[in-house]
């Protein structure tokens with residue numbers, strides 16, 4: 001293979017020579033570093049060689065230089081962004097307003113705001129207890145559990161999903177057991193998990209793992225299945241071995257679905273974690289919230305809830321950001337982010 | 339002399355399909371797609387395969403590409419039986435088949451990367467090929483940023499990057515509008531003349547097949563057989579003006595006659611059986627799904 005390939009490299013620059021009579025082509029090569037320069041040269045050459053290689057100069061396709069793209073995106077979307085931000089403020093503001101009014105007038109019509117703390121009380125709670133070691137420690141414990149459970153789920157779910165998606169036999173072997181285990185919600189695992197694992201910490205991480213695992217696995221499988229078969233055939237024709245096919249085609253091709261799975265998995269992981277912490281926990285944000293309830297510390301309940309909301313938001317935000325960085329092509333996909 | 343030239347002079351890229359038969363499914367679902375087909379492509383020759391829809395053109399190409407195994411007969415490349423896909427046969431598909439997650443240049447480099455060629459050489463080769471396709475300034479774009487014609491041009495040079503001995507093309511311009519098609523045909527003849535490799539080209543466009551080919555095989559309706567083999571004696575290089583010459587017109591007429599017979603033969607059973615219901619006028623007891 002190596003010698004063949006090197007022979008080919010020799011062949012190509014020679015082929016290139018055939019087109020050298022066109023001076024424009026030579027000019028284009030020397031100034032190729034500057035994309036805009038190439039474009040002007042190409043435009044200039046278009047009338048000359050139009051019968052042979054017409055350069056579609058009129059295509060209004062933006063060039064891909066990261067800073068350029070960012071700048072143009074910023075320039076284009078500033079107005080859009082402002083509207084988006086304004087609507088976000090309205091949406092969150094409405095929630096707080098409802099809460100504020102409900103607690104201020106002790107709203108009571110089937111739902112009861114009698115014992116609900118006011119936003120101000122919760123804010124006080126945050127400034128007093130909020131930045132205490134106990135509170136931060138609980139957050140740290142929860143985050144550690146989430147990260148452990150989530151990354152184990154990802155490390156097992158993605159490769160297994162790729163294999164199940166690709167190989168009929170692997171699918172036949174794993175799918176029956178997956179189909180049985182999948183409908184069992186992570187919370188239903190709590191008693192079993194406590195029996196199964198040697199300590200409390202491991203059993204909570206396990207429950208978090210269960211929550212994240214199935215969305216990641218199933219979305220990965222779906223990603224492999226929705227990969228266009230012609231891409232696999234194209235890769236085969238270009239000499240891709242089985243392993244390279246996985247690495248260079250099946251994995252990147254399923255990446256959008258994998259990230260959907262990661263985002264959903266992260267959400268379910270939080271749900272499972274909080275439930276597990278409330279039922280069996282020591283420490284953690286879920287435990288903090290439940291403890292506040294048993295101690296009749298109402299502002300702390302709301303503080304715990306808001307904390308959970310923000311942590312969940314931050315985690316899915318990070319996943320989305322990593323997704324954008326890892327999959328820049330999606331910005332141009334039909335029906336994509338733009 | 340370039341290496342590319344020496345390749346053809348040592349007679350590489352000879353496709354030989356012998357007594358090929360392909361059957362899909364079994365028992366009640368059995369479909370005989372191709373029956374008793376023999377054809378060949380000489381080294382450096384441009385051969386088209388033309389025939390009515392469903393006659394097994396794609397099936398034949400898939401066999402030469404190595405995706406499908408024939409039920410009967412054999413397909414040989416330079417005397418060796420074809421068993422699996424490989425980079426000695428470049429394939430251009432009817433659907434766009436660029437990897438959307440790779441930039442245009444990385445797409446062209448893909449075959450070289452699989453062959454273990456180092457990055458700097460890959461880069462040089464890919465840029466030379468993109469220049470040839472007139473798309474060097476788009477090397478860092480993603481496929482989704484390109485028009486259909488541009489994608490197919492890149493598909494062609496990507497298939498050429500590993501210097502295959504043959505190029506297999508399955509209606510590569512089928513999805514393009516007429517003007518773009520004509521331009522693409524000229525680009526393809528240009529590229530082909532530079533590389534001088536064997537091409538097996540599938541189309542259902544008569545003018546396209548004459549304009550591009552040295553030889554044309556006409557297939558019958560399913561089960562596909564070779565109905566006729568026609569030589570195209572037009573001189574090269576081919577120019578767009580040639581399509582107006584009497585020689586070209588005569589060839590078009592000849593092929594049209596052959597194809598019309600087959601298209602009618604392909605439709606006849608359905609038209610006879612169902613009458614106008616086939617056109618949606620009346621739906622049979624099993625519903626429309628049966629008709630289409």
Ligand SMILES: Nc1ncnc2c1ncn2[C@@H]1O[C@H](COP(=O)(O)OP(=O)(O)OP(=O)(O)O)[C@@H](O)[C@H]1O
Nearest residue numbers: 362363369371390391392393394395396397398560
């Ligand atoms: N994998 C398959 N399983 C079953 N039948 C198949 C399969 N592939 C093709 N066929 C059948 O074989 C016949 C020939 O198909 P093929 O795709 O080769 O036709 P074609 O000449 O390329 O048609 P078109 O011009 O419409 O692309 C068709 O009747 C089709 O239904």
Ligand SMILES: [Mg+2]
Nearest residue numbers: 395396397508
């Ligand atoms: Mg076809």
